[in-house]
Amino acid sequence: EVQLVESGGGLVQPGGSLRLSCAASGFSFSRYWMNWVRQAPGKGLEWVANIRQDGSEEYYVDSVKGRFTISRDNAKNLLSLQMNTLRAEDTAVYYCARGPDIAAAGLNWFDPWGQGALVTVSS
Amino acid sequence: EIVMTQSPESLAVSLGERATISCKSSHTVLYSSNNKNYLAWYQQKPGQPPKLLIYWASTRESGVPDRFSGSGSGTDFTLTISSLQAEDVAVYYCQQYYNIPITFGQGTRLEIK
Numbered sequence: 001e002v003q004l005v006e007s008g009g010g011l012v013q014p015g016g017s018l019r020l021s022c023a024a025s026g027f028s029f030s031r032y033w034m035n036w037v038r039q040a041p042g043k044g045l046e047w048v049a050n051i052r053q054d055g056s057e058e059y060y061v062d063s064v065k066g067r068f069t070i071s072r073d074n075a076k077n078l079l080s081l082q083m084n085t086l087r088a089e090d091t092a093v094y095y096c097a098r099g100p101d102i103a104a105a106g107l108n109w110f111d112p113w114g115q116g117a118l119v120t121v122s123s
Numbered sequence: 124e125i126v127m128t129q130s131p132e133s134l135a136v137s138l139g140e141r142a143t144i145s146c147k148s149s150h151t152v153l154y155s156s157n158n159k160n161y162l163a164w165y166q167q168k169p170g171q172p173p174k175l176l177i178y179w180a181s182t183r184e185s186g187v188p189d190r191f192s193g194s195g196s197g198t199d200f201t202l203t204i205s206s207l208q209a210e211d212v213a214v215y216y217c218q219q220y221y222n223i224p225i226t227f228g229q230g231t232r233l234e235i236k
Contacts, residue, residue: 035225045165045173045216047225061224095172107220109163111184113172 002026002112004096009117016086020117022079022096030054030074033099033106036081037113038092046092049081050099050106059105064090086121093118125150125219129228135236142204144231146217151197154221161221164193164202167230168213176215177202209235 008020022034036048049060049070058070069082079096093116100108126149136142152161160180165173175184177193180200190205204211212235217228 044230045167045218045227047227050225059223097172105223107161107222107225109175109178109218109220110173111175113174115172 002098004098004112004114006094006096006114006117009094009119011120011122012086013123014086014088014121016121017082017084018086018119020081020083020094020096020119022081022114024077024079024096024098027098029072029077031101033101033103033108034070034072034079035097035099035106035110036070036079037095037097037110038090038119039095039116040089040092043092048094051079052106053101057105083119086119088121091119091121124224125152125221125226127217127219127226127228129215129217129231131231132229133232133234135234136204136207137236138209139206140236142207142211142233144202144215144217144233146195146200146202146228148198148200148219148221150221152219152221153197160196160200161219162193162195162200163218163220164191165216165218166211166213167216173216204233207233207235 003025005023035050051070067085095116097110097113099106130145162180164177167173181193214230
């Protein structure tokens, strides 16, 4: 069974840092682009970042550029999101989602999605 | 950035009736080189992650009931549920994957009338 399990969420003060992880299983992790997508409480979906299979390409939404870094460890089937200089508006459930095996810039639909990790930025 | 606009924001339909959701993009999502529309639809039920329903604007994901269908091309798309079932109550999102940043519509909440 293909499975994505996020961890590392929690409460952090504005300006602080947090690192999310996503453990992948049930598929050949190193073959796929991977993504982070977030959803603020009661709001819609916002794509955050993606990373190529070998980590050689990364793309970000403008609102997190320079603050967030996506990375992966193919040996451990692990996707990560390092979030620095956090703001109240970063409060959201963060989902990891699988992308394509072959597509320029990882442009593709997302399937499957993990259950999400809640990040709350508040003093 | 391609802006995706869904309408209506919420919709109430009787059981067994048709539900139609519109999604418009601010830029075409049709690649002329392969004649494919880079658009997907998702269903999200409360407390759950989104679930992929349709990709390439009209290709149903494996296991999705055939009462769900997608249509449209270029900048105008539609998700249709031909006969609404109780389990279809959810929020529905369209997504363009034509370029970066990948963007979603704001969502349409579907309820039973």
